[in-house]
Amino acid sequence: MHKNFKGVEKTVFGRGSFDQLGDILAPHRTGENPYMVFLVDAYFNGKPLESRVPAQNNDLVYYISVEEHEPTTEQIDTLRDEILAKQGLPAGVVGIGGGSIMDIAKALSLMLTNEGSSTLYQGLNLIKKPGVYHVGVPTISGTGAEVSMTAVLTGPEKKLGLKCEWTVFDQIVLDPDLIATVPRDWWFYTGMDTYIHCVESENGQFNNAYSHAFAEQSLALCREIFSKGQTPETDEKLMVASLMGGLSLTYSEVGVCHALSYGLSKILGTRHCYANCLIMNHLDDYYPEGVAEFKQFVAQHNITLPQNLSAEWDDDTITKMAEVSYNLPHMWNHAIGYDWKNTITMDVLKDLFRRL
Missing domain, CATH: 1.20.1090.10 (Dehydroquinate synthase-like - alpha domain)
Structure with a gap:
């Protein structure tokens, strides 16, 4: 059977396009809890990009280190439970970072609306419900995570992705200025x-x-x-x-x-x-x-x-x-x-x- 896959719905490309992120998110701040969750590579904590993240008063911003390990099922489950307990279901998730941050953002988007551990969904088309609106902003290029339909997670038994058409980002922002500081x-x-x-x-x-x-x-x-x-x-x-x-x-x-x-x-x-x-x-x-x-x-x-x-x-x-x-x-x-x-x-x- 031929693949029938869903692509990213919207893409903006060009230097300085990161500055459009606030306007891109604005129409999606709807519902009972119109707040956003920003997942930012810890590398940018305290650096100029931190002040450019368009977070509003009620938004949650997490600076996540990806130096120690790749994304895990435990990490996603813990983050999901913390966010829901703190402020309820958000309007969207924004990942700003490399491939690991992209995968964390995609997986979190799905697990905010699907019950149980993410270990239950490692595989093809096991996710039961669409996730929340999610945006990818890569700050390093090469993994392809910004367009793939997989959020790769390491679990207790296997390393395998949450893979379905709902994994794909709704929006990506490709700003070449953001990758200039990559070692x-x-x-x-x-x-x-x-x-x-x-x-x-x-x-x-x-x-x-x-x-x-x-x-x-x-x-x-x-x-x-x-x-x-x-x-x-x-x-x-x-x-x-x-x-x-x-x-x-x-x-x-x-x-x-x-x-x-x-x-x-x-x-x-x-x-x-x-x-x-x-x-x-x-x-x-x-x-x-x-x-x-x-x-x-x-x-x-x-x-x-x-x-x-x-x-x-x-x-x-x-x-x-x-x-x-x-x-x-x-x-x-x-x-x-x-x-x-x-x-x-x-x-x-x-x-x-x-x-x-």
């Missing part, structure tokens, strides 16, 4: 997430003319961006490449690198984009052309990716990572085919992790 290494890691999205989307059985069109343009932009480095012009182009990469994987799928990345992140807490780079560096036999170009980018930008990490892992740790990766059939179906279990065994996965 160089993370500019590279998140940008490579976009590149890897497209390589995996293109190299699998679900690739099609629609997903290919987005991937082709996103890859062209990535090659231009990473041949030049970070400049105001390439920041603008990376924002567009991220969006297109996210749309490509939405109508196709990700593959081997992301499946392994989920295992690494779930068990060791490695941040997603960095985990993808660690793994992509060792997947020559799955994506030979993509890995060769990836290594060129790494060398060109003097990025150091550690080697022999697996020497510090015992067999139990590697087995747990392999189990997480094995239980992502949608990714393996795309990358290998519906008979993937004939070739992707637990032993194969453990050997892949031992390459790191």
